Amino acid sequence: MLLQRIFASVLLLVCLSLVAMALPYQAPFSYEPIGPRAFPLLMLGLMGLALVYMVYRPSPIKHTDEDPPMDRETLTKIAVCVLLLLVFAGLFEPLGFILSSMLVGIPLARLYGGRWLPGAVIISLMSVGLYLLFDKVMDVPLPLGLLDVLEN
Amino acid sequence: MDTLGYLSHGFGVALTPYNLVTALSGTLIGTVVGLLPGLGPINGVALLIPIAFALGLPPESALILLAAVYLGCEYGGRISSILLNIPGEASTVMTTLDGYPMARQGLAGVALSLSAWSSFIGAFIATCGMVVFAPMLAKWAIAFGPAEYFVLMVFAIVCLGGMAGDRPLKTFIAALIGLFLSTVGIDANSGVYRFTGDNIHLTDGIQFVVLVLGLFSISEILLLLEKTHRGQEAFQATGRMLFNFKEAASVFWVNMRCGVLGFIMGVLPGAGATLASAVAYMTEKRIAGPGGKFGQGDKRGLAAPETAIGAEACGALVPMLTLGVPGSGTTAVMIGALSLYNITPGPLLFQQQPDIVWGLIASLFIANIMLVILNIPMIRIFTKILAVPNWALVPMIAIITAIGVYAVHATTFDLFLMIGIGIFGYILRKLDFPLSPVLLGFILGGLMEQNLRRALSISNGSLDILWSSGITVGVWGLIVVMLLVPIVRIWRKRSVAQRAIADV
Numbered sequence: 001m002l003l004q005r006i007f008a009s010v011l012l013l014v015c016l017s018l019v020a021m022a023l024p025y026q027a028p029f030s031y032e033p034i035g036p037r038a039f040p041l042l043m044l045g046l047m048g049l050a051l052v053y054m055v056y057r058p059s060p061i062k063h064t065d066e067d068p069p070m071d072r073e074t075l076t077k078i079a080v081c082v083l084l085l086l087v088f089a090g091l092f093e094p095l096g097f098i099l100s101s102m103l104v105g106i107p108l109a110r111l112y113g114g115r116w117l118p119g120a121v122i123i124s125l126m127s128v129g130l131y132l133l134f135d136k137v138m139d140v141p142l143p144l145g146l147l148d149v150l151e152n
Numbered sequence: 153m154d155t156l157g158y159l160s161h162g163f164g165v166a167l168t169p170y171n172l173v174t175a176l177s178g179t180l181i182g183t184v185v186g187l188l189p190g191l192g193p194i195n196g197v198a199l200l201i202p203i204a205f206a207l208g209l210p211p212e213s214a215l216i217l218l219a220a221v222y223l224g225c226e227y228g229g230r231i232s233s234i235l236l237n238i239p240g241e242a243s244t245v246m247t248t249l250d251g252y253p254m255a256r257q258g259l260a261g262v263a264l265s266l267s268a269w270s271s272f273i274g275a276f277i278a279t280c281g282m283v284v285f286a287p288m289l290a291k292w293a294i295a296f297g298p299a300e301y302f303v304l305m306v307f308a309i310v311c312l313g314g315m316a317g318d319r320p321l322k323t324f325i326a327a328l329i330g331l332f333l334s335t336v337g338i339d340a341n342s343g344v345y346r347f348t349g350d351n352i353h354l355t356d357g358i359q360f361v362v363l364v365l366g367l368f369s370i371s372e373i374l375l376l377l378e379k380t381h382r383g384q385e386a387f388q389a390t391g392r393m394l395f396n397f398k399e400a401a402s403v404f405w406v407n408m409r410c411g412v413l414g415f416i417m418g419v420l421p422g423a424g425a426t427l428a429s430a431v432a433y434m435t436e437k438r439i440a441g442p443g444g445k446f447g448q449g450d451k452r453g454l455a456a457p458e459t460a461i462g463a464e465a466c467g468a469l470v471p472m473l474t475l476g477v478p479g480s481g482t483t484a485v486m487i488g489a490l491s492l493y494n495i496t497p498g499p500l501l502f503q504q505q506p507d508i509v510w511g512l513i514a515s516l517f518i519a520n521i522m523l524v525i526l527n528i529p530m531i532r533i534f535t536k537i538l539a540v541p542n543w544a545l546v547p548m549i550a551i552i553t554a555i556g557v558y559a560v561h562a563t564t565f566d567l568f569l570m571i572g573i574g575i576f577g578y579i580l581r582k583l584d585f586p587l588s589p590v591l592l593g594f595i596l597g598g599l600m601e602q603n604l605r606r607a608l609s610i611s612n613g614s615l616d617i618l619w620s621s622g623i624t625v626g627v628w629g630l631i632v633v634m635l636l637v638p639i640v641r642i643w644r645k646r647s648v649a650q651r652a653i654a655d656v
Contacts, residue, residue, distance in 0.1 A: 043328055047329065078374055086568070126547070138203055
């Protein structure tokens with residue numbers, strides 16, 4: 001309940017700042033009665049109303065059996081996972097697809113309960129395989145990065 | 153009579169070897185994607201959009217591919233429900249109720265093939281319904297002006313809340329988030345940059361694929377962290393694989409009833425497969441009465457939700473094709489795909505591009521037949537896929553998702569944006585918000601704003617145009633009904649609860 005109140009309040013603040021951001025949006029000259037800010041303001045206004053109601057009266061979350069309560073361990077894991085994904089996004093172009101997906105994929109496999117060696121073998125094969133499949137067969141261009149030398 | 157001519161033309165399009173191979177690979181990919189935990193039809197279709205585009209598929213083939221993947225995913229979802237008792241997605245929860253007991257009784261093969269058959273009949277009924285009703289609806293929809301469209305989209309959004317049952321407020325907020333996100337980027341009418349924060353990558357708006365994959369794939373990866381199960385032992389499908397004639401005949405009327413029901417639920421915006429399967433199961437349970445062994449492996453209990461899901465998947469394409477208004481998350485994704493090809497679904501699509509519409513309808517027939525034929529001999533292979541452990545699966549989902557996002561614009565900004573959206577989606581999910589309304593809102597947002605502005609330009613700013621025609625007044629009436637439904641439901645629940653307290 002508390003979490004929902006906090007979430008709704010934060011979202012409400014975001015809403016308000018977006019409204020402030022939208023207020024100066026005005027077309028220099030316009031051929032239509034409705035400018036560019038009416039629709040976003042309408043949406044933000046409705047969302048704000050709904051969020052105020054939610055802060056006032058949050059609805060209980062139904063817990064299912066397979067949904068374990070959050071503990072410190074899970075939260076750490078989630079933080080690590082997010083971090084790995086961010087590293088992946090950051091290194092995607094500089095290192096190239098194959099190296100970055102190996103670098104991130106292997107610890108990711110470990111995080112989800114795999115062992116180092118099989119994880120490393122499978123992820124490496126998968127990275128090379130997916131690169132060949134997408135870049136060579138399906139024409140989706142992927143960066144080679146450091147491995148650029150191999151190409152020529 | 154016209155319809156039949158168009159339909160045979162459609163079969164001409166769908167039966168070209170190229171499109172047949174497309175449909176076949178689509179059904180295979182779809183089944184595997186639907187099987188894997190964490191990937192559902194929405195991810196499956198969204199991942200294939202940039203790939204279909206990169207492959208240079210012509211629009212009708214791309215649409216056939218996506219529709220085949222969509223149907224395949226719905227098929228794949230049932231395999232884990234029956235063999236593992238783990239529903240792949242919310243809509244197959246009902247399938248586990250009687251499917252898993254059947255597998256425990258040694259009838260796993262029969263359960264799988266019977267559910268494939270039921271789903272086929274459902275999809276067949278719905279496709280027939282589509283052939284009959286879609287052109288009629290399209291003809292009627294030509295009379296729609298911008299005001300009518302705007303009101304119709306309001307109806308689609310409100311329907312989501314009305315049908316969602318226990319959490320209308322959260323559904324509503326989720327849809328509004330999507331509607332808002334659609335306004336990010338340069339405004340096409342005035343050239344004003346909205347909510348971009350001077351970021352050059354956002355001038356184009358948030359890419360649709362980025363939003364979908366962030367919301368669904370990334371948040372699912374994070375959710376999978378909590379459940380560190382390592383590839384369950386599936387029930388081996390041994391013994392008789394195929395159902396016999398008697399078994400098929402015993403569920404025939406169930407198939408018929410649930411097929412029609414599923415189609416209607418599919419056409420209605422916002423109802424969705426989850427509701428369709430639940431209503432079908434409950435109805436059949438009531439019809440069977442105390443004689444049925446529902447919950448202990450009754451074949452009717454398996455056939456009812458499967459038929460309804462199959463029919464719903466096809467029925468949901470009707471509003472998407474005829475009105476251009478998607479009713480579910482998956483069809484919203486398909487609209488996004490079409491817009492990549494500069495095709496705007498709507499009533500005019502039937503006149504301007506009959507190849508696409510009728511080719512798609514015909515390929516639905518073909519994909520359904522393919523799925524039944526494929527499913528029976530390949531069940532053993534599919535059960536092997538279920539044994540893939542999470543530690544191999546999750547990195548693969550992450551990597552393929554990144555490829556899909558990168559393929560759209562080839563910028564790493566999109567990758568970061570996707571991760572950000574994914575974290576937001578994960579929080580929303582943990583707080584029990586539904587995610588597909590966000591998607592639907594995002595797709596409808598742009599259309600809604602355009603139509604509202606066009607309508608008000610026509611009327612020179614007067615709001616009267618929004619309720620001036622018979623159609624708009626009728627739809628407003630429906631909107632009011634839909635808004636009242638959840639309020640009445642909550643009120644009734646509350647009064648029942650109070651009575652229970654008073655009784656104690």
